[in-house]
Structure formats: C-alpha cells, structure tokens
Amino acid sequence: MSIGRKTTISISEKTYTGCDVHPAMRREEKIIIHDGWQWQIGTIHNEKQLEKVLQFLEIKLSDIEHEVEHKTTGKITFYNLTKNINSPCNGGFWNMEQLQEMSKGQKLKKFKGLSNGSLVDCYVGIGENVINIYRPNPNAKEVYQKMDFAEELEYRRNNWYL
Numbered sequence: 001m002s003i004g005r006k007t008t009i010s011i012s013e014k015t016y017t018g019c020d021v022h023p024a025m026r027r028e029e030k031i032i033i034h035d036g037w038q039w040q041i042g043t044i045h046n047e048k049q050l051e052k053v054l055q056f057l058e059i060k061l062s063d064i065e066h067e068v069e070h071k072t073t074g075k076i077t078f079y080n081l082t083k084n085i086n087s088p089c090n091g092g093f094w095n096m097e098q099l100q101e102m103s104k105g106q107k108l109k110k111f112k113g114l115s116n117g118s119l120v121d122c123y124v125g126i127g128e129n130v131i132n133i134y135r136p137n138p139n140a141k142e143v144y145q146k147m148d149f150a151e152e153l154e155y156r157r158n159n160w161y162l
Contacts, residue, residue, distance in 0.1 A: 005036030007085040013074025042162035049160040092137035118146045
C-alpha cells in the first residue's frame with residue numbers, strides 16, 4: 001500500500017444522486033468504504049450490514065477523522081479504521097494455489113465481491129495491520145464463477161459486497 005493511503009468509512013445522514021453537485025457529494029448509499037484512491041470499494045446498505053462487515057474483516061471504527069455538512073447529504077462523518085484495506089488492481093489470481101502464494105500466510109476468508117463488474121467468490125487476507133482483497137482474474141474459469149443474473153441482482157439488493 002502506498003504511503004498516505006488510508007482506509008476510512010463515511011456515514012451520511014441522507015443519500016443524493018443528483019448531477020447538480022460535485023461527485024464527492026453524490027451518494028447512492030449512506031455508508032461508503034474509501035481506501036484513499038478509489039471513491040468506493042464496497043457497498044453497505046445499512047448499519048446492521050456495517051456491523052457484519054466490520055466483524056467479518058476483524059476491524060473496528062477507531063475515531064472520527066473529520067465531518068462535513070452538505071445540503072444534499074446532511075452531515076457526513078468519516079471514521080478511521082483499526083486496519084487499512086488494500087484492494088490492488090493486479091490482474092487477480094488464476095487458481096487457488098496462486099491465491100495461497102499471494103496471501104503469504106494471511107488468514108483467508110471467502111466473500112462475494114466484484115471482479116470485472118460481476119459478483120464472484122473473492123477472498124480477504126487478514127493481516128496484523130492490513131486487510132488485502134484478492135479477486136479472481138475474469139479469464140480464470142476455475143475460480144471465476146459468475147452468479148446467474150437474477151441471483152446477482154437479488155444479492156446486490158440485499159447484501160453487502162466489496
């Protein structure tokens with residue numbers, strides 16, 4: 001992870017998707033995970049799902065980094081996390097053996113995540129100070145198994161994903 005990039009989670013009072021404001025003030029969800037260079041690395045629909053994500057990733061909200069107020073979203077509070085989340089764009093893993101090599105002994109957990117725009121089985125590696133997200137390469141048919149369309153839409157509506 002690059003120096004200076006840190007993961008935060010922001011929670012806003014309201015959502016707003018209008019094009020009449022700066023993109024930073026547009027929010028499809030009230031809860032957003034930011035990793036320092038991507039606006040959003042996951043979708044969390046509500047506070048209950050946030051608790052599940054924090055528990056799954058073995059992290060906590062540590063303190064308030066800053067707060068902003070905007071007429072479209074109300075107050076937005078940015079929280080620091082106890083660990084950074086690293087989501088590299090490195091082409092993904094091709095098989096389970098390569099995933100084991102990439103994770104370098106980290107504790108691996110499987111979850112539904114985005115790879116090439118589709119929800120598939122992805123993994124997080126839980127380290128002492130960092131969480132790494134490992135996504136399969138879309139050309140690796142052994143590990144890149146897409147959900148059927150209706151199942152994916154239903155999952156996206158009702159569950160968190162990274």
